[in-house]
Amino acid sequence: MVMTNSHKFMSVSTSEQTQGKHLTFRREAIGTHQMKEASGLLNTIRQALHWHQVQQDLRQHQHQLQLLEARFRNVINKNADSIIIVNSFGLVNFANPATECLFNCKVEELVGQALFGSFVAEKPACEIDTAIMPGGGATGTADTRIVQTQVDITPRYGDKAVAEMRVVETEWEGEIAFLILLRDITARLRAEEALRQSESRFREQAQALQQALDNLQQTQAQLVQTEKMSSLGQMVAGVAHEINNPVNFIYGNLAHVSQYTKDLLELVELYQQNYPNPVPAIQEKRQEIDVDFIIKDMPNLVSSMQVGTERIRQIVISLRNFSRLDQAEKKPVNIHEGIDSTLLILHSRLKAQPERPEIEIIKEYGELPLVECYAGQMNQVFMNILSNAIDAIEESAGRKQTAQKPQIRIHTSIETEQRKQKTGQKDPPIPHSHIVIRIADTGNGMTEEIRHRLFDPFFTTKPVGKGTGLGLSISYQIVKEKHSGQLKCTSSPGEGSEFVIELPLH
Structure with a gap:
């Protein structure tokens, strides 16, 4: 078969077109592969950058954690109170440096030792106080129970001490543990005891001063009253003495007055019997003075004088007895x-x-x-x-x-x-x-x-x-x-x- 030129041209054209298409496909494949490689490289770079950022963040967090840990460790180490962590068996897992001063021994000597019974013992007369610290935050943290009491501290060496103890439940290496805070209050208790004794002494002194003031006021009142009674007694005794002499004179002569009055009345009665018809002047005077009434009333008058004088003598004797200046x-x-x-x-x-x-x-x-x-x-x-x-x-x-x-x-x-006798023996x-x-x-x-x-x-x-x-x-x-x-x-x-x-x- 013979091709013509037109057929050749068509063949050539077709071949060239086919080669152009293959070339185009090849170029497109090469571009796609390069894009994929670039994208993968970009992802790798991104991953590297992300990992680098993560590492930087991690290092920053670690640095912050180290700072925070150092800060808390500094707080714990510099805390004046003893901070101890014991496990559920009461063995010491951790103790801060302040514990060495309280127990007078190294921390290494405490770790692994039983805290209660050997170093710490609850005071018999102290009551345990249990307080609830409410939980907070959005996570609904449970309430925490805190036990507070006073304990006796027995150090390895030296004198005993008294401390306030607070116990709260915590964790240590994933297990239940107890955080114990001990504050030495020995000096405070001694100061409080000294203050109480000082207050007691001041109170006793105040009471003594008040008692002395009361005694002084009472003594002053008694002196005033005694002086009044003494003055009254002297006055009464003086009055009694002044009255006593004339009263005794009157009282002594009243007996003679009574006898004289009796004799005179008897004489008047004899005159009346022997001279019933006296001269007119005597009869007139007799009627004027009412001799018969005088004869009847004169003994009563003398008797009343004797009673009154006796009464005065009794009053004088009573006054003298009451004053008792001679006793x-x-x-x-x-x-x-x-x-x-x-x-x-x-x-x-x-x-x-x-x-x-x-x-x-x-x-x-x-x-x-x-x-x-x-x-x-x-x-x-x-x-x-x-x-x-x-x-x-x-x-x-x-x-x-x-x-x-x-x-x-x-x-x-x-x-x-x-x-009872004061001999202290069982005497009758x-x-x-x-x-x-x-x-x-x-x-x-x-x-x-x-x-x-x-x-x-x-x-x-x-x-x-x-x-x-x-x-x-x-x-x-x-x-x-x-x-x-x-x-x-x-x-x-x-x-x-x-x-x-x-x-x-x-």
Whole structure:
């Protein structure tokens, strides 16, 4: 077969076209491969850059962790409190340097050792406090229980100490452990104890000063009252002495006056019998002076003068007995005589008043021996108690709080009780006798609160100007300190009051 030129041209053209297509395909394949290689290289570069960034971030985080760890380690190492971590068996896993000072040994010596029982022991008298620390954050952290107490620290060497301990549950290397904080409070406790002792001493000094001030005020009041009573006693004694001389003169002459009067009346009677019809002048004078009445009334007049003079003599004797200026020391005294003298001085207050009838005095005197005492001071006690009894009756009558008849009952007796001997041995008790004087009134009584304060200095329930609050206080001191006796009071509202004086018999 013969090709023509046109056929050749077509063949050539077709071949050239085919080669062009292959070339184009080849070029496209080469471009695609290069693109893939470039893309892979780019990915590799990106990965390298990312890994480099990751490494940089990692190194930065590690650096931050190292800084944070160093910071916390510095905090733990520089902390003055002992920080210890123990496992669930109580063995030490970790301890900070402050622990060495507390236990006086190296940390290496503590690690692996049992903390409780050997180094730390809870104080027997200390109560354990359990507190709950609430959890926080969005993760819902559970609440943490913290145990707080005081413990005794027993170091390897040296003296024991006292520490505050806090225990909280934690983890150590993936296992349950306990974080323990120990704070040495030995110095603080010593300072607190010293402060308490100092406060106690200051309080005792303050109490002593207050007691001294109270004693000084009481002594001052007693001196004032004693001075008043001394002045009153001197005045009473002086008045009694001045009255005593003329009264004794009158009393001594009254017997002669009585005899002379009797003789003269007998003489007048004889004249009347023997001269029944005298001269007119005598008859006129006889009728003027009423001789018959004089004869009948003259003995009564002399008798009344004798009674009045005797009364004055008794008052003078009572005044002298009450003042007792001649008995500054303890002497045997008739107690009944002192009571009677006091009643005689208070006689005007016992009489009937517009608001009340007469106060009746009921004496129930027993057989008493002479009692060694300061007579003047005991009379002062009787005066204070009896005056208060009269005041109570008058107050009750003024308020019309009682329908009882106003009475003051005075009872005296000797009482004996068996007291143990002070030898410390089992010896039989010995009898102890004392005089008991009971003075009871029918006033309105008093409350328990008032009764407890009755003998306090300057305490009074009377209006201003009617009482100083010293009478019963001084009476208590006289009976208690000067005579080693007892002065008590029993009373209840509406039932009256009774004062009991006990004086020992030596």
